[in-house]
Amino acid sequence: MSNEQDVAVTIIAMERAALDRWGKGDPSGYLEISAPEVVYFDPLLERRLDGLEALTRYYEALRGQVRIDRDELINPNVQVCGEVAVLTFNYVSYTGETEMRWNCTEVYRRYDGRWRIIQTHWSITQHLK
Amino acid sequence: MSNEQDVAVTIIAMERAALDRWGKGDPSGYLEISAPEVVYFDPLLERRLDGLEALTRYYEALRGQVRIDRDELINPNVQVCGEVAVLTFNYVSYTGETEMRWNCTEVYRRYDGRWRIIQTHWSITQHLK
Numbered sequence: 001m002s003n004e005q006d007v008a009v010t011i012i013a014m015e016r017a018a019l020d021r022w023g024k025g026d027p028s029g030y031l032e033i034s035a036p037e038v039v040y041f042d043p044l045l046e047r048r049l050d051g052l053e054a055l056t057r058y059y060e061a062l063r064g065q066v067r068i069d070r071d072e073l074i075n076p077n078v079q080v081c082g083e084v085a086v087l088t089f090n091y092v093s094y095t096g097e098t099e100m101r102w103n104c105t106e107v108y109r110r111y112d113g114r115w116r117i118i119q120t121h122w123s124i125t126q127h128l129k
Numbered sequence: 130m131s132n133e134q135d136v137a138v139t140i141i142a143m144e145r146a147a148l149d150r151w152g153k154g155d156p157s158g159y160l161e162i163s164a165p166e167v168v169y170f171d172p173l174l175e176r177r178l179d180g181l182e183a184l185t186r187y188y189e190a191l192r193g194q195v196r197i198d199r200d201e202l203i204n205p206n207v208q209v210c211g212e213v214a215v216l217t218f219n220y221v222s223y224t225g226e227t228e229m230r231w232n233c234t235e236v237y238r239r240y241d242g243r244w245r246i247i248q249t250h251w252s253i254t255q256h257l258k
């Protein structure tokens with residue numbers, strides 16, 4: 001595999017592992033791979049969150065409250081630019097009868113050989129029609 | 130100014146200029162600064178758009194249909210990592226009596242000294258409460 005393919009495989013596996021924990025109510029998978037300077041958007045927030053400390057406070061309040069029965073990470077794409085990798089994907093999660101469809105952008109940065117998230121953006125797919 | 134501050138000023142000015150044209154119904158400001166490999170999310174779409182050709186088709190269909198009377202780019206932040214700059218901001222636009230609040234992530238990449246957008250993600254702020 002080329003180096004870019006290696007990076008893509010690594011990044012997608014990291015995201016998948018963090019999502020698996022998230023779907024069981026455990027936000028630590030994401031917190032452990034987020035950088036101190038992470039910035040974060042999701043559709044519950046009034047504004048961007050800045051920094052791992054703010055994200056930790058927010059995610060810890062959600063611990064144990066998320067349950068995803070099954071999900072699918074759709075068409076993941078990784079753009080590799082030196083020490084930065086931009087992962088984008090669509091995502092669908094199912095909890096009981098409820099289906100939710102998401103857009104997601106994760107920007108990873110490599111520090112000392114380890115990839116960390118510096119930007120997360122979750123949103124609802126086709127919210128406006 | 131440090132190099133990082135220079136980059137931040139440049140990137141924010143590019144975004145502001147493209148938004149100004151967008152608000153007058155002209156999508157070319159964004160198309161001219163988007164890279165061939167751009168990926169794109171917004172809340173009208175069922176899935177990610179891949180590539181400048183797809184984005185051009187989409188935006189040309191909207192030409193002349195957007196009118197923003199006034200707006201504000203709130204708390205822009207630029208994370209500079211070598212040849213990549215990650216711009217995030219909240220945004221509010223007003224058209225007549227309608228106010229809309231947005232989250233936005235733009236990933237810019239520098240090619241031969243010119244910054245181009247390789248990832249755009251627009252979403253609605255606090256859509257879920």
